[in-house]
Amino acid sequence: MRDVAVIGVGMTKWGELWEKSLRTIFVETALLALDDAGVDRIDSMYVGSMSSGLFVGQEHIASLLADYLGQAPVPSARVETACASGGLALRLGFMEVASGMSDVVLVSGIEKMTDVSGYEATYALGTAADQEYEGYHGITFPGLYALIARAHMEKYGTTREQLALVAVKNHLNGSKNPLAQYPFKITVDSVLNSVLVADPLRLLDCSPITDGAAAVILCPIEMARKMNKPVVKITGSGHATDSIALSSRKDITWLEATYQAGKRAYAMANKKPKDIDILEVHDCFTIAEICVIEALGIVEKGKGGKAAEDEITYLEGKIPVNTSGGLKAKGHPVGATGVAQVIEIVKQLQGEAGKRQVKNPRIGMAQNMGGSGGSTVVHIFERE
């Protein structure tokens, strides 16, 4: 296997992008990544998208986007594992370069979510749950994470305030990210007084509906070393599955797929949780960040709630989590999220994260999760 590096990244401002179509958002973003990498041709591309079919009524977007990027006839494939689609696109691109089949691969993620009504968006996202045995009964995504949250609160004594602090921290980070959809600070009070969505989760526990894309360029490490910037290589990649129905899991509070994907990524990179300097995790809901850092071994099982409270996951803390603002503040165009996490890690490792720059991080990790935890992709990155 060859060593693989990230040589270019591209992301535009996320939000409700009324003027822009799916293909325009993609091409603008991908061009930024190509320019950043200093290449104008690619060998192949992957696009992570959870549900372009339900959100804009367009399938077959891999070819559409390759064409609009002026890259046809390169091979292009769409990848789907619900909200982990972007992370999986990265893994496939990584495997393709590592195997030697391609040299320059564009990995992207995109979701255009605001062209449908709230009901339709709720439905589209809901298809990541077991449609016959969860969705059929009227459960929503906030609802599934609320089930996890209440069980976690009951089992470990996690408090409502601790959940709120995850959102407060991520918005604090997001306020320093000019590309974030909601780059402003919030308070514990504003979280606790926001409208109930699925008890105990409130509106400000939830990541938003977002239009956006993210793209990175992968290549063999030798190529990256010729460029005039710090080399960031992918040293660990893990991907794992679990039952998509929450009720089928042994422990509702435990994200087994995240644990398994993390274990594989750690093993591949020969790293331990304590080696990780910065972490981007899938905080689609505040409770998710708490459960994820437990499953990745960053904190002990049941102690995830304390992490934000004790400020160890803050920008200045022992292990900064979601320096980008996370899904909560940055936005969550589902298919794009996994790729945007990579961009944050790369920028941090390269020392180019601006006002939210963590002091000299060397090893970063990105965890991207689909559904209520039914699939997870974890990557470890290191600066040479």
Add this chain to the structure above:
Amino acid sequence: MEGIVGYGAYIPRNRIKVEEIAKVWGADAPSYKRGLMLEEKSVPSPDQDTITMSVEAAKNALMRCLINPKEIGAVYIGSESHPYAVKPSGTVLAEALGATPEVHTADLEFACKAGTEGMYVVLNLVKSGDIKYGLAVGADTSQGAPGDALEYSAAAGAAAFIFGRENVIATTLETYSYTTDTPDFWRREYQYYPQHGGRFTGDPAYFKHVVGAAKGIMDKVGMKPSDFDYVTFHQPNGKFPFRVGKMLGFEKKQIETGWLVNKLGNTYSGSSPLGLTAILDVAKPGDKVLIVSYGSGAGSDAFIFEVTERMDKARDLAPKTRELLDNNKCYLEYGEYAKYRQKIKKAT
């Protein structure tokens, strides 16, 4: 001898008080309560309909007889509020109980007497030897037009009876039907609410048919009102059952046990069948029970049952009707009621 081997009731938990409805329409609640002898009525939740209530009532009936559902040869639901205009309710019930596919199923409709119609048919199928067991359910989620007098009484509930030949808990001594063409109450195709003939629904309709059927069945078997321990009539309001009972020579105490309407409302096809379940909940072996239904249009079915020794074993195996009526109630305001009953016009 043929008769009931299992019975079960189901009543939704929601209630609305007469005062709450009267307030909206500017009506005088005390006079309604006195005049109709109604205090409150049951209201189905948005997730309840004739089918769901039938399934629950039938499950309660099955709990009381512990038979294999595959041995049920006929399933009939009598209702004027079948959820589908075309597509049977009974198939859902038969499937939910596990009685399919070797089962005869039909939906019956005859205003408020559709429930006893099913009982009549099932009983006779058992008698003929064609089936071992048969299930008849009377269930309705009745709708009265907003502001109409019917709105104070139109309620929801279901009663289910399994008939058979062995292990009978109430033997059928006699049946009788009395039918004429009398347009006292109707709902045309595609109309949401029924219409009625006002006071015409009284003497020439309810009273004529209930009295006709009650007298007919008593003459047929040579019994008189004092021979019965309990009687239950169709209960469109609180007053009619007592008045018709008096006309026939029954005493108040024979009627009271099965008289549920003041707290339940008129459950249409479920009305007199639910009255019968409340009686069976307390009747002792040897007790004789008369039930007379009434359905507008118009007709009455009458049955005489004699409770057997086996009743004592069956009674406590499922929830009793008065418990369902009195426990876990939830009072609705008119707005919630209007939402639950889809009386609010929404954007499509």
Add this chain to the structure above:
Amino acid sequence: MTTPSRYWREIPQRYRLEANKCKKCGFVFFPPRLICSQCQNRKFEETKLAEKGKVLTFTIIRVPPQQFVDQAPYAVGIVELDDGVKLTGQIVDCDFEDLKIGKRVKIEFRKIFAEGEAGILCYGYKFVPE
């Protein structure tokens, strides 16, 4: 969109809680499966789920999918049935303040949703207080 065929196919589970049990390790699957996820055995026997259990966790859905608008707000929970199988479903006929982890519930047959004004009616299990 729930089409008639898709709805009909699940009737044994939705109406009668039909499950299957691995003949080797005894694990119960709902809905039934063709291969055991615990021991990879492929031989099963039919079974039915217990109709009573206790609430493991719950939420109250206040922003519902469109088909559930008339029912909102409503509680959804994961219930551990007395046979150990966990099941997701609505918890109804229970005031929200009485809803607690550990509460005993039983299965009741209810309408889950209607497919618009003119489509099929979709029935199934919900939980009510025992």
